[in-house]
Amino acid sequence: EDKVVQSPLSLVVHEGDTVTLNCSYEVTNFRSLLWYKQEKKAPTFLFMLTSSGIEKKSGRLSSILDKKELSSILNITATQTGDSAIYLCAVGTNAGGTSYGKLTFGQGTILTVHP
Amino acid sequence: SQTIHQWPATLVQPVGSPLSLECTVEGTSNPNLYWYRQAAGRGLQLLFYSVGIGQISSEVPQNLSASRPQDRQFILSSKKLLLSDSGFYLCACHPSRANTGELFFGEGSRLTVL
Numbered sequence: 001e002d003k004v005v006q007s008p009l010s011l012v013v014h015e016g017d018t019v020t021l022n023c024s025y026e027v028t029n030f031r032s033l034l035w036y037k038q039e040k041k042a043p044t045f046l047f048m049l050t051s052s053g054i055e056k057k058s059g060r061l062s063s064i065l066d067k068k069e070l071s072s073i074l075n076i077t078a079t080q081t082g083d084s085a086i087y088l089c090a091v092g093t094n095a096g097g098t099s100y101g102k103l104t105f106g107q108g109t110i111l112t113v114h115p
Numbered sequence: 116s117q118t119i120h121q122w123p124a125t126l127v128q129p130v131g132s133p134l135s136l137e138c139t140v141e142g143t144s145n146p147n148l149y150w151y152r153q154a155a156g157r158g159l160q161l162l163f164y165s166v167g168i169g170q171i172s173s174e175v176p177q178n179l180s181a182s183r184p185q186d187r188q189f190i191l192s193s194k195k196l197l198l199s200d201s202g203f204y205l206c207a208c209h210p211s212r213a214n215t216g217e218l219f220f221g222e223g224s225r226l227t228v229l
Contacts, residue, residue: 004158006158086157103159105151108157
């Protein structure tokens with residue numbers, strides 16, 4: 001059974017702090033790892049990682065995949081209150097053409113940023 | 116780009132009552148469609164997915180069923196709700212021509228079974 005584990009489960013920081021969120025996985029036929037941010041309702045896409053060691057960056061957020069360690073990290077620098085959300089990690093596998101979108105999600109990390 | 120509509124947004128139902136949640140997609144044709152459930156603001160669990168009209172695959176045994184009567188319509192149903200069916204239900208879409216794994220989500224339907 002495919003498994004995705006995120007840590008920590010929750011995190012409370014102050015504005016300006018830097019945070020690192022972790023995601024590890026045990027899956028068959030890994031294809032991609034995705035990060036989503038969920039503030040209230042619909043999760044919104046942040047990054048998709050397929051190659052090990054290549055950092056993806058968007059503003060203050062960055063992420064990297066380590067296929068040897070079967071893990072990924074999401075970094076947020078200079079956090080703001082607007083970064084408060086649930087951060088979800090998901091893994092997609094190569095299980096045939098219908099597998100796109102059949103993602104296995106971790107439990108999520110609840111990030112709270114205080115002013 | 117695609118837009119996913121879900122309704123109702125919020126629903127409170129008694130145990131044993133029926134359920135129907137609807138999801139429609141705009142801006143793409145022949146998408147793969149998914150129903151996920153999120154319990155207590157945590158991770159998402161895949162319930163059903165569909166690659167075409169009338170084609171439904173169930174990921175976990177449960178009290179729910181899904182149907183896809185039209186290309187861009189996906190319905191989640193139950194004949195008799197259980198307390199354990201409470202949760203946040205998200206419909207998701209993967210455009211059929213996309214070669215990435217990115218999913219697009221609707222705004223969700225929050226179900227409380229009393």
